[in-house]
Amino acid sequence: MSPKITTELLKQLRQVMKNPRYVQEPVQAYIVPSGDAHQSEYIAPCDCRRAFISGFDGSAGTAIVTEQHAAMWTDGRYFLQAAHQMDSNWTLMKMGLKDTPTQEDWLVSVLPEGSKVGVDPFIIPADQWKRMSKALRSAGHDLVPVKENLIDTIWTDCPQRPCKPLITLDLSYTGVSWRDKIVALRSKMAERKVMWFVVTALDEVAWLFNLRGSDVEYNPVFFAYAVIGMNTIRLFIDGDRMMDPAVREHLQLDSTLEPEFKIQVMPYGSILSELQAVGAGLSPKEKVWLSDKASYALTEAIPKAYRYLTPYTPICIAKAVKNAAETEGMRRAHIKDAVALCELFNWLEKEVPKGTVTEIVAADKAEEFRSQQKDFVELSFATISSTGPNGAIIHYKPVPETNRTLSVNEIYLLDSGAQYKDGTTDVTRTMHFGTPSAYEKECFTYVLKGHIAVSAAIFPNGTKGHLLDSFARSALWDCGLDYLHGTGHGVGSFLNVHEGPCGISYKTFADEPLEAGMIVSDEPGYYEDGSFGIRIENVVLVIPAETKYNFKNRGSLTFEPLTLVPIQTKMIDVNLLTEKECNWVNEYHRRCREVVGAELERQGRHEALRWLLRETEPLARVQ
């Protein structure tokens, strides 16, 4: 992978930063955030502005270009990747390391006095604007909104914004109709005494209306906003997808409905002016509810006194707690996913020794097996198929320049998942197709101990997930090891593979408490730059736990693994496991056998079944 040459682009950008056609006054710095106008993590090609200007295409990163400098902030998952993809015009700012300046501090240190810092107000979240603006102001600079996106002005071959057909989901998938979701939302609005709710996140629009799309790769969402009043529903969406009879029927667009359930369809681009009209027409005490991560542009459309901002919207919180239909769907999806992976690993085991399987071939094969499963829609993220040193690049994606051949001498890490109509999967397994070294087994076993420590944890109702993060690290810490990423993220139900408001990460404090029905990943790892990467990831469901006592009647919770793919016992140093951990592995493998075995049998996949049976033989602990 050679870095993108950005000298010419940066020159052009620096020119438009001074061009009165685009900026009222010259800006001395321009911020290019990661997201789109919906603060999405996964974005459409037309929104990949940061990747365009810098070459770095990881999922998280913020670029800032000044007259003299170009700097990129990203986190531990992407240090290696960013360093590879960016040319020497760029300085990599490693977030999370002690000496890395914040964007604000860095700007203050490099800007000439009284500078203007520009940013697209549709792309920057309001909370970030506020923080950045305050820090700059206190140092004598100004953060200014630049209406026209300056990257777009120099991006001559920028792709069009996608506008693909929609999928409607019936009650058997969603458990709750969109009408009932609107009713529940309005009751939350009444509780907080707000009159309007603005839906800005794409997955929240999709969830609310029980619709899915394919405007953004991997995430089954579509470009839309919604504004929900106590008596009105406005959906801002483009294209002829509203002409689809199935969609019209689903949304009851042509039915005679009570007015409060009548959906008004409006052009996507009219959200700002419509919201400004809402803002202008508010009477005192009529509040408008927005996420504090909504764009600065939309937030500003509502006068400050009328805004009700929360870090998590009621939709985000409701969406996170899966109902019975969604949970059952997630279970089915994970069984199908396990079938595909049993097929894959059985195939890899035979093919790898031949020296013909590259990372890309393996990733394609994984997709092929998944696509054979019922209700498969697409992958849920770019498959991380990495062997040897590539495994240490935490969010690696194989491309021809880096594509490595799997061998019996290197560890192979596969982090992959799919969107099925009934659920979203995300699983990581780390395998060795030869004989792992004692050191590799040792590291793998520490990671496994961390995985089990979280998965088997029992904790009081109302515990925030971030309080479990250290459990995943304890065994690694004991030996002086660690990993530079969080331990888990929320997972959507046929929706985004990363979703809030819960997770398991030391980086977050403001996560919502875990409750039964929430679904998160459990994925500790260990990475050695230049050598190998290890990660063990299951998607787990929060369930009530039975405990001997019940302090203050709070009740307890624990996790049930939804992912049912064998963990390679060859990689385990059994002597490092406690009896309890050993039993956990054996019980997990027993469930894989029972549940996935039955499905392999049903699908007539006998060779994969034999592989499963062999891989799920109980561990025997030498005492």
Added chain:
Amino acid sequence: MSPKITTELLKQLRQVMKNPRYVQEPVQAYIVPSGDAHQSEYIAPCDCRRAFISGFDGSAGTAIVTEQHAAMWTDGRYFLQAAHQMDSNWTLMKMGLKDTPTQEDWLVSVLPEGSKVGVDPFIIPADQWKRMSKALRSAGHDLVPVKENLIDTIWTDCPQRPCKPLITLDLSYTGVSWRDKIVALRSKMAERKVMWFVVTALDEVAWLFNLRGSDVEYNPVFFAYAVIGMNTIRLFIDGDRMMDPAVREHLQLDSTLEPEFKIQVMPYGSILSELQAVGAGLSPKEKVWLSDKASYALTEAIPKAYRYLTPYTPICIAKAVKNAAETEGMRRAHIKDAVALCELFNWLEKEVPKGTVTEIVAADKAEEFRSQQKDFVELSFATISSTGPNGAIIHYKPVPETNRTLSVNEIYLLDSGAQYKDGTTDVTRTMHFGTPSAYEKECFTYVLKGHIAVSAAIFPNGTKGHLLDSFARSALWDCGLDYLHGTGHGVGSFLNVHEGPCGISYKTFADEPLEAGMIVSDEPGYYEDGSFGIRIENVVLVIPAETKYNFKNRGSLTFEPLTLVPIQTKMIDVNLLTEKECNWVNEYHRRCREVVGAELERQGRHEALRWLLRETEPLARVQ
């Protein structure tokens, strides 16, 4: 303990809330925070305004009085105590429970439209003012500073502000001279480009000048402020204590000094006007550094554009990392403290069966034994001497009305500590002088497992203490148990027994990373209302840890117990301990024997030595 009758007082307060002599406009609510003008946790009698108005005298709590209501917010440590001490005029707001409203939300729910909420601007920290003011404003109310403290206007027999003599500490105790501390502070100021630093916390003033006082019980501090410029030092302090030749010599008040080390002594009460003068004379870019917890009054004295606010001051951070002289002092203090407690427990063992030892007698006896030790100054907090159900009142202090007699049938919990000239101690032991029940032993053992999990934890350099909190709870959680307080707090060196910026608590996110030399407590517990309380607390020193590997060369840390008092083995269910935990207890007891045994021998305390030897017999695990 009968509650304080507050009907008449509340009536008087409500009158002055409308009295134009004290308020420009009537205030519909008045906030009475816990702290003093220095945001101290422990306060002088003249500052106990919240206790005066409500009767609740725990260390944390905020009272709000409106025309109709009186409400008290406090945390889990004080739920029972507050309920006992307050009469029916008061509503107890249990912080940390799901359905408890915040002060802001509650105010908004009870106030009539357009209300004014008053507070003493010297008592409310600036950060709290900001949050509260914003929330009230967005609901149409106003937070207003009321210059005269309204409690003081109705508190006819309010005691005088204390003004006791000072103690000077030489290099053998402090390790660093006050001059060198000023030099270090100025270099931190230069780094951040600030010209002035305002010292508002009493322990920070004391630490900076290597002085101690006794204006506040338990905390060896004195009422003072300091304002440090790049070339000036101003100390705001009252009374004739500056006449003391030892103090004059220590501060070199009569020596010919370089001007930048010449201390200008000014009246305590002149801080506001002096600071306003500083604020008025600032040129652009001349910043003034304050804690964001400094009072609203002092913060407002500096125009907003010139303020540099941080959650922790450079003094707070420097003070937390103990140097070799301080660490050695703390070690000595803890050995002396252990000697006193060995004497006490030996004495209790003989006396308790006679039925003559009450909680107060035991607490007094503990103080008596401590006062026999060299350099003893005073206790470091009110001794928590509690037996049976009183043990469940987390910050219980025995008073005649509640005073219970120790017996061989109930658990006894003693949480106590002292100030010695060389260090501060804080230790909790839970004992049974008869035969504990299986359930009591079970709970004790879970608490012990939590204590060990923290104490023996190995974690990377730079880890924040709050990430270790769950380790202390894991064994309790497994059985559905928990405790409603944090696990540890920073401990000063002959200073406040609670100090920032580090700690071990799930409630904090903004603690500073742990580093070698920091000293914190490790004190998990378990409490059953109406039955018993268990807590096991050691003060521990952060030290470098040796590990097998060293990821990213970050280095690892662990804890070394400074407290060396036996943990009652009679209370331990050995079968619930792992081998590692069992070894930890045995090694801990071996060190108690070795170190404290030698000191008992030296002091000729042979009976207590025999007690120590018996109590530190190794545990034998039945496999």
